[in-house]
Amino acid sequence: MSVTKVNYRELEKSANDKKLITEGAVYDSISLEHFQPEKVLPLLHHVNDFISIKEDEIEAATVAYEDLANILVNKLNWPRDNIKIHPQGSASSSTLIRSPNSNERFDIDAICEIDHLDAYKDGPSAFFNKIGGALDDEDFDVEMKKRCWRVQWRGEGYYIDLTPAVKSSNISLHENNVRYFAQDEHYSEDAVWVVNEPTKQWYSSNPRGFNKWISDRNFDSQFLILSPALESLDAAYRAEAEPVPDQEISMQDNLLLAIRLFKRHRDIKVQRNLLSSDFKPISVIITTLLGQCVNAMRGNGRLYGSIVELLEVLAGTIPKLVYFDGNTPIIPNPTAEGENFADRWLEDDHQRMDSFFEWTELLKDDLKRLAVSQDDISRLEIIKDIFGCSGMTNPPDVPRGGNPLATAIPGAPSRSVPDKGLA
Amino acid sequence: MTERLKIPSDVAEWCDSSPWLVWEDRGTSLEKSVLSVPIRHPELSRGRDILGRPRLIIPLSHRHERPYVKLDDIAILKVPHIDEQGKLCLFKDEEELDYFSRTEQLSKILKRFIDIFIPAWEGGHLDQHFYDEPENYWHVYVQLYPVKKMRKRANLTAYLLSRRGKKSLRYDSYYLENLGFLCSTQTNFKTRFLSSIKSTRYKCSVFEVPIFSAFLPSDYPTSLDQLKAICRAAAGAKETQRFFHGGKPNVAKLVVFRSPTCDYGYYLPAESKLKVINPIVCERADPDWLFGRYQEFNLKSYEKSKIALIGAGSLGSHILHILAHSGIGEIHLIDSDIFMPANIGRHMLGVTSLGKAKAIQLSTLIGRDIPSCEIIPLYESVQSWLKRTDISKFDLIVDVTGERTVREVLAAKRIVQHVPLITAWMEPYITAAHVAIFHDQISWHVDGLNLWHEAHAFTGWPEDYLLSEPGCSSRFSPYTTDQLSFAAGITAEECLLALTHSPMNYVKIKSWVRGEEYSKNQKHAAERRDWAILPKNIDAAIITRQF
Numbered sequence: 001m002s003v004t005k006v007n008y009r010e011l012e013k014s015a016n017d018k019k020l021i022t023e024g025a026v027y028d029s030i031s032l033e034h035f036q037p038e039k040v041l042p043l044l045h046h047v048n049d050f051i052s053i054k055e056d057e058i059e060a061a062t063v064a065y066e067d068l069a070n071i072l073v074n075k076l077n078w079p080r081d082n083i084k085i086h087p088q089g090s091a092s093s094s095t096l097i098r099s100p101n102s103n104e105r106f107d108i109d110a111i112c113e114i115d116h117l118d119a120y121k122d123g124p125s126a127f128f129n130k131i132g133g134a135l136d137d138e139d140f141d142v143e144m145k146k147r148c149w150r151v152q153w154r155g156e157g158y159y160i161d162l163t164p165a166v167k168s169s170n171i172s173l174h175e176n177n178v179r180y181f182a183q184d185e186h187y188s189e190d191a192v193w194v195v196n197e198p199t200k201q202w203y204s205s206n207p208r209g210f211n212k213w214i215s216d217r218n219f220d221s222q223f224l225i226l227s228p229a230l231e232s233l234d235a236a237y238r239a240e241a242e243p244v245p246d247q248e249i250s251m252q253d254n255l256l257l258a259i260r261l262f263k264r265h266r267d268i269k270v271q272r273n274l275l276s277s278d279f280k281p282i283s284v285i286i287t288t289l290l291g292q293c294v295n296a297m298r299g300n301g302r303l304y305g306s307i308v309e310l311l312e313v314l315a316g317t318i319p320k321l322v323y324f325d326g327n328t329p330i331i332p333n334p335t336a337e338g339e340n341f342a343d344r345w346l347e348d349d350h351q352r353m354d355s356f357f358e359w360t361e362l363l364k365d366d367l368k369r370l371a372v373s374q375d376d377i378s379r380l381e382i383i384k385d386i387f388g389c390s391g392m393t394n395p396p397d398v399p400r401g402g403n404p405l406a407t408a409i410p411g412a413p414s415r416s417v418p419d420k421g422l423a
Numbered sequence: 424m425t426e427r428l429k430i431p432s433d434v435a436e437w438c439d440s441s442p443w444l445v446w447e448d449r450g451t452s453l454e455k456s457v458l459s460v461p462i463r464h465p466e467l468s469r470g471r472d473i474l475g476r477p478r479l480i481i482p483l484s485h486r487h488e489r490p491y492v493k494l495d496d497i498a499i500l501k502v503p504h505i506d507e508q509g510k511l512c513l514f515k516d517e518e519e520l521d522y523f524s525r526t527e528q529l530s531k532i533l534k535r536f537i538d539i540f541i542p543a544w545e546g547g548h549l550d551q552h553f554y555d556e557p558e559n560y561w562h563v564y565v566q567l568y569p570v571k572k573m574r575k576r577a578n579l580t581a582y583l584l585s586r587r588g589k590k591s592l593r594y595d596s597y598y599l600e601n602l603g604f605l606c607s608t609q610t611n612f613k614t615r616f617l618s619s620i621k622s623t624r625y626k627c628s629v630f631e632v633p634i635f636s637a638f639l640p641s642d643y644p645t646s647l648d649q650l651k652a653i654c655r656a657a658a659g660a661k662e663t664q665r666f667f668h669g670g671k672p673n674v675a676k677l678v679v680f681r682s683p684t685c686d687y688g689y690y691l692p693a694e695s696k697l698k699v700i701n702p703i704v705c706e707r708a709d710p711d712w713l714f715g716r717y718q719e720f721n722l723k724s725y726e727k728s729k730i731a732l733i734g735a736g737s738l739g740s741h742i743l744h745i746l747a748h749s750g751i752g753e754i755h756l757i758d759s760d761i762f763m764p765a766n767i768g769r770h771m772l773g774v775t776s777l778g779k780a781k782a783i784q785l786s787t788l789i790g791r792d793i794p795s796c797e798i799i800p801l802y803e804s805v806q807s808w809l810k811r812t813d814i815s816k817f818d819l820i821v822d823v824t825g826e827r828t829v830r831e832v833l834a835a836k837r838i839v840q841h842v843p844l845i846t847a848w849m850e851p852y853i854t855a856a857h858v859a860i861f862h863d864q865i866s867w868h869v870d871g872l873n874l875w876h877e878a879h880a881f882t883g884w885p886e887d888y889l890l891s892e893p894g895c896s897s898r899f900s901p902y903t904t905d906q907l908s909f910a911a912g913i914t915a916e917e918c919l920l921a922l923t924h925s926p927m928n929y930v931k932i933k934s935w936v937r938g939e940e941y942s943k944n945q946k947h948a949a950e951r952r953d954w955a956i957l958p959k960n961i962d963a964a965i966i967t968r969q970f
Contacts, residue, residue: 101636270635272642273653273680277635351659358656377469390550403552404543405504405513409531412519 006323006332012296015320019313040370041251041307043380047387048257051097051264053106058096061108061158068135068151068162072112075134082116088163088207090283093214095259100271100388106158109148111207113165113192120166120193124177124202128195131164147194147203163205165192171202178202181336187212191336209335214255217291220298221255224310254307255294258314259287261387265363268388274362279351281359285331285341289318292334296321312367319360329353428483430458437526443533444479456484462492462533464541471545474498477511479533481525489520490528492536500564500640502544503552507563513540550639557637557685564643565702578603579701581688582708583631584616585609587681591658592631593666596677597624604677604688604703606631612710615794627675630666632657637682647700650678650689679705710795714750726795728922729753731814733805733833734823735760735781737904738847740771741911742823742918747789747796749919755817757801757808758782765892769904805829815840819921822846823914830867830875837865843921847914851888852945853902855880855955856910856935858917862926869930869970877970880936880955888947901946909935913965930970938962 065085073080089109090096099106112131114120120127132149135142143150148163168191173180179201183191187209193202263283269275293314304310322342323330329346333339345353366386373379384390408414428451438460439446445461452459458481467474475495482488492511499505504512513535514520520528543549553560578600584607596613598604601622606629607613617624634657644650654663657680666676676691686705710726728751732743735758746754762776762784776784786798801808805824809832814820822829825848833844841863849856857878867874889898913935938957942948957964 273634273636273638273682274656276656276659349659349661354660355656381470390547403515403555404539404548405535406515409514409516409519411527411531412522 005337006292006321006330008292008296008321009299011321011323012293012317013300015317016300016302018320019316040379040383043383044257044261044307045251047264047383047389048260050389051260051387053096053098057106057157058108060156061160064151064153064156064160065110068110068112068160071138072131072134076119076130078114078116078118082114084113084115085110085162086113086208087111088211090263092207093211093287094253094256095214095263095283095287097260097264097267100264100267105152105156107150107161108158109161109163109207111163111165111192111194113167115167115170117170120170123200124195125197125200127166128164128197131162135162144197146197163194163207165194165205168192168204175202178204180204181333181338183209184213184335184337187335204336206335210333213334214259214287214291217295218253218255221258221294222252223298224254224294224302224304225307226303226305254310255290257307258290258294258311261311262286262290262315262363264387265366266359268386269359269362271388275359276351276355279348279355281352281356282341285356286318288331288334288341289321290314292321293317308367308371312364312371315360315363315367319357322356428453428456428458430483431525433526434458434481434529437529438479438481441529441533443537451483457482459493462536464537465545467541467545471547473501474544477536479529480510481529486525487521489517490525490532492532492540499567500560503549503555503560504540506559507566511536511540553639554637554684557682560640561638561643561685561687561702562704564640565704568702570701579690579703580604581606581677581679581686581690581703581705582616583607583679583681583686583705584612584708586707586709586711587633587683587686588631589633591633591654591662592629593662594629594631595674596627596629598627598675598677599624604629604690606677606679611797612795615790615797619791619794625675626671627677628666628670629677629679630654630658630662631679631681634680634682637685638680638687643687643702644689644700647691647698650700653680654678677703710750710752713795714748725750725919725922726752728818729755729816730918730922731755731757731812731817731820732823733757733808733821733829734825735785736823737766737769737907738825738849738911738914739823740781740785741907742821742847742915743785743789743798744771745911745915746918747793747798749915751796751922753797753799755799755801756782756786757803757805759802759804765899769902769907806832809833809836813840814842817842819918820844821914821918823848825849834865834867837861843926845914845918845921847910847917849900849902849907849910850879850881851884851900851902851947851949852942853906853910853935854937854942854945854949856913858914858933860917860921860927860931860933862921863928864930872970874930874932874970878932878934879952880934881942881949881951884949885947909963927969932968932970934966934968936964936966938964 069083069085072083088111091108135149141152148161150159150161152159171193181204190208191206194205196203266280270277270280329342330340331342370382373382438444443463445463449460459478462477462479475497478493480493481490494505494509494511496509499509580603582605592608594608596605599620599622602620632654644653651663673693675693678689680687688703688705690701690703711724730751732754735756758781760781762772762779762781772784780802782800782802786800790798820842844861847858890901891898913933936955938961
């Protein structure tokens with residue numbers, strides 16, 4: 001099914017016009033009076049640091065990539081140069097964040113690109129299973145997912161979702177087992193084919209193109225805030241470095257900050273049972289709508305006084321960027337417009353759709369609370385509450401995790417035999 | 424200040440010299456017999472400064488009562504590790520304090536409070552600890568919840584008879600005045616549970632909603648809107664609408680949020696027209712929790728197991744008790760005996776059952792207390808039961824009659840209808856007890872051996888070891904209940920194993936054998952077989968043999 005091209009500038013404009021009419025000058029004046037952007041931005045970056053995954057954990061995952069590549073080289077007899085494993089998704093776009101449940105693992109999406117005729121000549125299933133088979137009998141657990149193999153090391157804080165892929169030029173569009181979404185010409189050079197296991201088909205995909213798109217949109221977002229000290233752009237996040245890019249982001253990376261904070265906000269609402277964990281808005285939708293939004297804002301010449309104002313307007317605008325073709329919600333993949341990220345929204349009693357709009361309402365309310373707060377203390381308290389960072393203030397002098405009150409009483413004799421629960 | 428309580432001088436001296444205590448502001452409670460001394464702690468930042476004025480509480484009358492730190496009520500449910508009285512739990516194992524003198528205790532408590540608790544609290548490192556014991560805090564919340572609007576009912580606890588599922592459930596159930604709410608979709612279990620509890624009952628409608636995570640106390644829903652918002656997120660808007668606005672208007676409603684670690688009940692009385700929501704405590708009561716407490720080894724539950732237990736005598740009644748309490752789902756109990764006074768000393772039943780059929784009485788009494796087990800009494804002879812029953816529908820037949828004729832008719836029946844069989848019996852004075860486990864094997868004759876004879880640990884008991892009831896020809900074997908429990912224990916253990924383990928291609932005989940010290944002290948003696956000879960200092964052993 002082809003998806004209509006969505007005019008985001010038009011949608012953003014109409015959202016902006018409506019905002020001016022409904023909220024009017026009263027609310028804006030309250031916001032402006034108390035905004036102290038120079039104080040809020042560091043706080044939000046502080047939250048951002050708090051929700052980041054520690055460098056050493058990411059390091060460990062990086063080493064694991066190499067191991068996986070070596071295993072595939074050894075078992076499949078394809079030359080090393082024809083196997084490339086690199087991060088994709090949030091891990092490669094600097095939007096990877098920590099789960100609010102401290103004991104939950106984080107996942108690093110990786111794509112395993114194979115450029116060798118032997119790999120794909122027998123069709124998608126054979127290719128998918130070859131990779132899975134090669135990962136068997138190793139010192140990690142492997143689990144088959146829809147389009148990837150989940151590799152999990154015991155005792156490690158992460159798992160890797162490894163998606164087997166082949167270069168786009170290697171599969172013909174005319175084969176009968178392909179599902180192709182036309183690639184946006186700006187990003188088409190990185191397109192690949194992945195396997196959709198349940199339907200045994202090749203699906204076109206473009207994780208690297210999507211990353212480049214986020215990166216370009218992040219560039220757009222740097223022009224949206226009126227700032228006297230807009231320094232030269234820090235393009236570190238755009239480094240093509242593989243392993244996993246540095247998850248640190250700079251003060252001008254407004255889009256990346258927004259994506260990470262909004263995803264964290266969603267995760268906290270799930271943890272507080274205000275959003276369903278099964279039907280919560282998926283990251284790619286949040287990312288896409290935010291990216292489209294900043295792009296449209298730049299195109300429409302918007303300027304905001306502070307990051308809080310930008311975040312607040314983003315939260316108010318993204319629900320309005322969901323285009324409806326009749327009753328069908330449409331959020332096109334920006335790098336392959338034929339693909340609709342909202343294609344499951346009408347399933348399951350519309351719970352995914354309801355959940356998305358429920359979440360944006362919660363987000364708007366929370367950010368409004370932040371915008372009208374009048375002093376540093378309450379601002380900090382609100383930020384900590386809405387992003388679930390209560391333990392954030394001081395550098396931890398007590399180790400995080402574990403219960404410091406659960407240690408033995410010093411000097412008490414040790415118990416070598418149990419003396420509880422005996423009868 | 425006049426002090427009517429006597430403060431030990433070492434305590435007074437220690438407190439007075441501590442830089443963290445404000446000795447001059449101390450107080451005493453004559454009624455509780457405690458001394459309370461304010462604690463001076465490092466200053467906390469705004470937002471964290473909600474401890475009130477912490478006090479060190481020192482009991483004065485009883486040495487075994489431990490001192491503790493008490494925070495003001497304002498801190499309850501805002502600071503983790505404190506109970507509904509404001510008592511702060513500073514140690515994983517408070518009992519360890521008992522090793523120390525009073526002043527050493529005070530020193531350790533204060534040190535832990537100042538050096539560990541205060542920095543951890545100030546740094547926000549304790550905040551997530553609410554997630555570690557969500558049930559404790561929910562109990563505190565329910566206990567402190569203002570009850571003025573509530574129609575006072577003694578029992579406001581919800582008993583959850585099924586495990587947390589993945590989907591939300593809406594159903595009708597009952598509130599029992601003598602117990603609380605009964606929540607289950609499993610009709611049989613619920614029906615038996617209901618008939619076990621004698622009580623006036625009222626209809627209620629229940630909405631069981633699985634939620635993703637336990638609540639922090641600050642996130643407990645406190646209004647109907649919040650309650651609905653959580654229902655909507657987890658169960659969808661339609662289901663939520665149907666529950667709150669569908670159904671009969673005069674029926675109370677109960678919402679149960681089921682997180683992986685804690686269940687939360689909200690009771691909405693019918694008469695309040697949804698204006699009042701009352702938090703209530705939930706208790707898990709599903710069979711997997713009752714009988715295994717979700718222990719890993721018990722994941723294979725016996726809920727679906729079906730056993731025929733032949734014999735409701737002393738051994739049979741004790742085995743039934745253990746099997747029912749182990750979570751077996753269905754037991755058919757076959758026995759044609761009447762309960763007599765002579766049985767009282769070693770049977771599960773007592774005087775209320777005199778003159779009544781043992782099978783029926785046991786099923787009523789044990790079935791009432793363990794409603795997860797459906798006990799079907801069959802007050803008839805084994806022969807007549809076997810004649811009309813397809814025994815292959817059982818997972819296991821257990822014969823504890825000790826009668827040769829029963830063994831024979833069972834063997835004949837098992838030729839045509841396959842089912843594993845366990846036969847258990849005891850030797851005189853319970854000098855030994857035996858459990859024979861047959862899977863595919865039918866006959867008691869294996870490789871020219873008569874297993875019945877081989878099984879025994881002793882031979883040559885004198886004719887008169889059986890006792891006669893005075894003036895009556897009825898005879899019985901002499902043993903006592905304490906000894907009987909060993910035999911019942913190993914038999915029940917084998918029954919449970921047989922339900923979960925794969926079949927064996929041999930007959931296994933497990934024997935409980937007492938040592939010489941025990942057997943020689945009985946009134947009669949018999950000859951001990953070689954395999955049953957135990958080393959001198961061994962009083963009993965469980966010996967397993969294969970045939």
